[in-house]
Amino acid sequence: MELDELKSQLNNKLSGESSKTVQDIGGMLLKRRGSLVSKLTRNLYLEMALALLFGIFFIYLANSTTIFTLKTCFAIVAVVCFVFAIAIALLIKKVSWLSNEAHPLITSLEELIKILRLFVKRYFQFIVLLVPVCFFISYWIGYNEPVRPRYNQNFSSVNSIQTDITVYWFFVVYSIAIIAGVFFFAKWYLRKLYLKYINELRAQLRDLKED
Amino acid sequence: MQLQQQFIALLNQHQGIVHKVCNLYMDSVTDREDLFQEITYQAFKAFKNFKGKAKFSTWLYRVALNTAITFYRKEKRQPEVLMYDLLxxxxxxxxxxxxxxxxxxxxxxxxxxxxxxxxxxxxxxxxxxxxxxxxxxxxxxxxxxxxxxxxxxxxxxxxxxxxxx
Known part of the structure; x- marks a missing residue:
């Protein structure tokens, strides 16, 4: 039997019984959410709140220390946190546009993929860039610290450290290991969180665009 | 509040559409309930921008299908029950x-x-x-x-x- 012959019966069968009451529907308006858009929105708000909190915390730290190195370091990290928060706020705006309108299926898929990819990209950039930035700050500014902390003056070994080449090598290897570790961890974490869904959405978009 | 009442009345009238989407896209009863909940929530969020240019049913189909296709399904908590077995x-x-x-x-x-x-x-x-x-x-x-x-x-x-x- 052809599809057209069963059309109305299939349609009725799919609808099933309308079992929800007005009270049920009313109760559903504010309850738990489980779509990818909701999950993404929750994550974005969380990331933004954390970035702002850390930004404020680092500004506080920068203000409370008299050591130039630490002051600069905390200020730079605070700026990075605020820039990240702004990037996240822009993404939230895009997600809101997506979920507050009933777009055609193809537009929703395209936009959601774009937003997810951008989010993953920004997140990855933030995590991975923060490490070399921190290393750079700690090595370069630390080396040029104009106000030497009092306890350092008692370190007799400081001069010998500066001349010992193996210590430099240790720091190089240590830095590379940390950067590589963070790089692969961030990649694995984001892949686990989003890549599967991005690929699923891409496959659906391909399917829809196929002639 | 009036908007909410209006939305609930319309959705109640057209809930067959949401049931249809849930039955077609989800296998287990729990997933269907979750999807129904999510479609209701997303539709209410988008309802303030519904200008009535299209029929409510067409608009609801858009929201429901968008939500179903991008639904974030949790790991399977129970053996899969195929949709036709539940009829x-x-x-x-x-x-x-x-x-x-x-x-x-x-x-x-x-x-x-x-x-x-x-x-x-x-x-x-x-x-x-x-x-x-x-x-x-x-x-x-x-x-x-x-x-x-x-x-x-x-x-x-x-x-x-x-x-x-």
């Missing part, structure tokens, strides 16, 4: 030849891709190719091509199901 008629009238054909067609539709399911659902609802193209976002010609392909797939699948029975 009340599935066991009781299994010997009726029309019912058997309906079940075979139902199984075949369940095997389609998510985007094909969206198209077939609107087709079953008697939407024209132009209306389907507005909901899905592809051209009416493309909808026609896809519909032909879907019909062939369904025919092939139902034959296989009958051969295996």
């Amino acid at each position: 009340p008629e599935a066991q009781t009238e299994a010997n009726d030849p029309i019912e058997e054909q309906l079940q075979a067609m139902y199984k075949a539709i369940g095997k389609l891709s998510n985007t094909d399911k969206a198209i077939i659902m609107l087709y079953l609802e008697d939407y024209s190719y132009n209306e389907i193209s507005e909901v899905v976002g592809i051209t009416a010609n493309n909808v026609a091509v896809k519909m032909n392909r879907i019909k062939s797939k369904l025919k092939e699948q139902t034959h296989k199901i009958f051969e295996n029975a």
